[in-house]
Amino acid sequence: MSFDNAYESLVDHEDEHWAFGTGFAEPLAGVDREIPSAVDAGDLFEYCLMLGDDALVLSQRLAEWCSRGPELEEDVALANIALDLLGQARLLLTRAGEAEGAGRDEDALAYLRDERHFRNVHLAEIECGPFAGGDFATTMARLLVFSSWKVAQYQRLLSFADPVVAAIAAKGLKELAYHRDHAAQWVVRLGDGTPESHERMRAGVLRVWPYLDELFTAHPVELRLGVDPAATRAEVDQVLDAVFAAAGLDRPDPVPAARVNGRAGRDGVHTEAMGYLLAELQHLHRSLPGATW
Amino acid sequence: MVTAPAERAAFAEGAAPVERAAPAVRTAPAVRTASDVRTALEVAAQVRDPELPVLTLADLGVLRDVAVEDGRVLVTITPTYSGCPAVDEMGADLRRSLRAAGFEQVEVRLSLSPAWTTDWITDDGRRKLADAGIAPPSRLGPVAVGPVPLRLTPPPSRVACPRCGSPRTVELSRFGSTACKALRRCEDCAEPFEHIKEI
Numbered sequence: 001m002s003f004d005n006a007y008e009s010l011v012d013h014e015d016e017h018w019a020f021g022t023g024f025a026e027p028l029a030g031v032d033r034e035i036p037s038a039v040d041a042g043d044l045f046e047y048c049l050m051l052g053d054d055a056l057v058l059s060q061r062l063a064e065w066c067s068r069g070p071e072l073e074e075d076v077a078l079a080n081i082a083l084d085l086l087g088q089a090r091l092l093l094t095r096a097g098e099a100e101g102a103g104r105d106e107d108a109l110a111y112l113r114d115e116r117h118f119r120n121v122h123l124a125e126i127e128c129g130p131f132a133g134g135d136f137a138t139t140m141a142r143l144l145v146f147s148s149w150k151v152a153q154y155q156r157l158l159s160f161a162d163p164v165v166a167a168i169a170a171k172g173l174k175e176l177a178y179h180r181d182h183a184a185q186w187v188v189r190l191g192d193g194t195p196e197s198h199e200r201m202r203a204g205v206l207r208v209w210p211y212l213d214e215l216f217t218a219h220p221v222e223l224r225l226g227v228d229p230a231a232t233r234a235e236v237d238q239v240l241d242a243v244f245a246a247a248g249l250d251r252p253d254p255v256p257a258a259r260v261n262g263r264a265g266r267d268g269v270h271t272e273a274m275g276y277l278l279a280e281l282q283h284l285h286r287s288l289p290g291a292t293w
Numbered sequence: 294m295v296t297a298p299a300e301r302a303a304f305a306e307g308a309a310p311v312e313r314a315a316p317a318v319r320t321a322p323a324v325r326t327a328s329d330v331r332t333a334l335e336v337a338a339q340v341r342d343p344e345l346p347v348l349t350l351a352d353l354g355v356l357r358d359v360a361v362e363d364g365r366v367l368v369t370i371t372p373t374y375s376g377c378p379a380v381d382e383m384g385a386d387l388r389r390s391l392r393a394a395g396f397e398q399v400e401v402r403l404s405l406s407p408a409w410t411t412d413w414i415t416d417d418g419r420r421k422l423a424d425a426g427i428a429p430p431s432r433l434g435p436v437a438v439g440p441v442p443l444r445l446t447p448p449p450s451r452v453a454c455p456r457c458g459s460p461r462t463v464e465l466s467r468f469g470s471t472a473c474k475a476l477r478r479c480e481d482c483a484e485p486f487e488h489i490k491e492i
Contacts, residue, residue, distance in 0.1 A: 073466035073476070080468040087376025091405070151441055167406035171375050174408065174492045177441040182467050184445055239443050246445050 045099040046221045052092030053120035059085035068130040084175040091168045111285035116268040123211040140186040141204035147180035148239040152232035191247025213257035219266040334359040336394045343382040347425040354413025365398040374472040428488040454479035
């Protein structure tokens with residue numbers, strides 16, 4: 001394909017390649033969707049929401065870096081990581097909708113649920129930069145912890161009772177390992193860098209550390225499905241310790257997870273930041289239902 | 294995936310799609326035969342990737358199956374990355390091309406498992422990428438089972454410069470213009486170039 005100027009490609013009606021993302025097809029079209037009899041559909045619905053919301057909410061947070069990255073390459077990197085997570089979220093929320101069987105699709109679940117119905121962990125939603133709550137180093141600290149945990153989680157989901165979730169995990173695992181290594185390389189570079197970068201990296205790790213415990217605290221739905229997140233803790237600790245050692249960072253002291261009457265993100269109880277995040281994520285769809293571009 | 298009947302063209306990796314002229318529009322969808330399956334396969338195999346137009350979907354390894362069932366063409370594709378925005382476009386292009394070739398009923402299915410790997414890019418596809426100045430991915434081989442080992446440093450370069458062939462290349466950015474590419478530079482000819490990263 002060649003064009004005399006860039007605008008011609010935008011009106012290339014014959015190929016209809018003017019842009020991507022003009023509409024969403026169903027992301028699981030053609031995949032065998034039957035819910036296995038060994039899996040409780042209600043539990044599967046809730047668990048897919050947990051996994052899907054983790055990915056969706058962190059994707060939204062990372063997208064806030066668009067045009068604000070410390071350098072062009074990193075701007076592109078964060079957008080790419082956000083896109084991978086968004087893709088995983090679409091597949092997982094679609095699966096959640098199928099398990100629920102009430103006719104809600106990915107859009108209904110992403111845009112039309114209120115805060116109390118989101119099941120993501122707090123780590124995904126807290127502000128870690130570019131705005132309040134941190135900077136690029138904090139964002140990398142969060143990405144390292146989140147993706148190290150997700151790699152261990154998805155690894156175990158490869159043999160999950162629902163083959164659709166297992167397939168989504170197999171697909172996402174390779175992406176998450178790449179994200180984790182990217183974050184790890186930055187944590188080492190900043191931690192083992194100048195006094196200034198070291199201090200910012202140290203502050204970044206401290207910022208996200210109180211949200212670590214929640215990642216390994218099982219929700220009853222997870223226990224019923226045989227996917228206790230506590231089983232991932234040793235593997236995640238090992239990865240974090242290896243990165244901290246190379247980065248010259250101390251592992252912070254354990255901080256007990258902040259919970260409200262024993263409840264946290266998995267129960268729909270969120271931090272103050274969540275409402276603002278959802279306002280930005282959902283506003284357009286709620287104001288102009290079905291809007292496309 | 295739904296198992297299709299006997300009229301199916303198994304899709305062999307490395308099979309070079311036959312170059313052919315624009316297919317004639319058929320008007321009467323009469324009896325579907327094995328030749329229809331072949332034709333559908335040829336048409337589907339020549340649809341190009343919207344983001345890497347030097348490659349066909351067959352070259353890229355995302356075209357997993359073409360079958361004809363009750364007069365309908367069933368095409369199965371697999372996404373490269375979970376968030377690949379080109380998947381919808383691939384489906385639309387497949388439907389358009391197959392309709393133009395006279396297949397009125399076309400269904401495009403998405404297969405997630407087994408997950409796509411860059412090892413599925415055909416030898417022909419690798420040549421086309423290199424000719425277009427994009428370094429093809431190295432072969433990964435069988436996937437190891439168990440925890441994914443942490444990598445704190447970029448892997449030793451096995452990527453040759455697609456322009457001058459020098460093996461002395463460095464990674465500039467782990468992410469590039471599309472989900473599947475990283476950016477590198479040749480230390481000898483100093484040209485930056487894109488590289489399909491191995492997954």
